Amino acid sequence: MSFINYSTREIILKIVYYGPGLSGKTTNIKFIYAATNPEARGKLISLETKADRTLFFDFLPLSLPAIRGFKTRLHLYTVPGQLFYSASRKLIMKGADGVIFVADSQEPRFEANLISMDDLKENLAAYNYDIEKIPFVIQYNKRDLPNVSPVSELRAALNPWGVPDFEAASGAPDGPGVFNTLKAVVKMIIQDLRNA
């Protein structure tokens, strides 16, 4: 739910990173934090287990330039990827303005991607969101690893709707995939606001 405050002249957008465990959702957010102008970012919060697995969510606030006199702020959240955290994922999805699905390109994780996508559809349906109508993009992550599925196979399995999709690499954090993914979903959300 986009939040618009006429008094403070700001608009806040909530974006959720979804995907299977260890696909790189938290790494996406940490990379954005590291690569963003310190004045444009808030504190990165990670609610993690002792083994650095996301327990509840990660949170990163970002500031973008004003648009039509309104300061634009992004609130980035990740969900915990492990299957048994389903209840937490559902809570975090509430009020989301856009979703980024981070898929793990490695062949052994192909099935995990499918299960996570089905889980996303279920959680969206619980809030009466239609995956074909929401601002939604997909990132095929870890493209730099040796045992990855071809993008064409991933796309056929995960992106039957033909939403914008991007490649990213776990070992090349200077690659553009992380930011291109984020930019794409923000554009979709704002264009959605414009056309509302």
Added chain:
Amino acid sequence: MLRSARVVDWRGEQSAASGQGSPLASDCTSMNPRNVVFEEEQRLLEEACTRLARESLAKAIFLIDQNGQIVVAVGEIASIDTTSLASLVAGTTAATSSLAKLLGEEEFPVHFHEGKRDNLHISLVATEYILTVVFDQRSSLGLVRLRVKKATERLTEIFGELARRQSADQGANVFSEITDEDIDNLFSDNF
């Protein structure tokens, strides 16, 4: 622009067009109705929270929506990361709400965190908002509870007025004149 979105691989090389049939941005619909706060209600909410801070001897008062956005922050807030606080309060409130349902309760509308120095009193207002009171030894849980109960009535009235105005405002859209160039410029400085 999304209409001509292309797949860019992790090296930055554009390769092939994105999947066929990409939904045009204009085809997307909001995941939720937007939550709009207008200047008049903002002023009234701030007045009510300032009064609550004074009467409950609180350090700070926050009104937060259930998605973690701050509506009002008053009191001694200079040393507090208010954005992080709002996100975490919304998270803990969502988890508390789920706990209630798990146990067969409709809701736990109030929860309280006691620290060595500071305490947090968190309560639901008008079902969609979270009133958070930060207080120390200058106040007490009993006083905060009493004042929160009174303030909640006033805040509920204001949120009721806000909801009516939001319904009436559905036709207005301050973003209707945004251009694609405006959107592209959002990313020019920071990333």
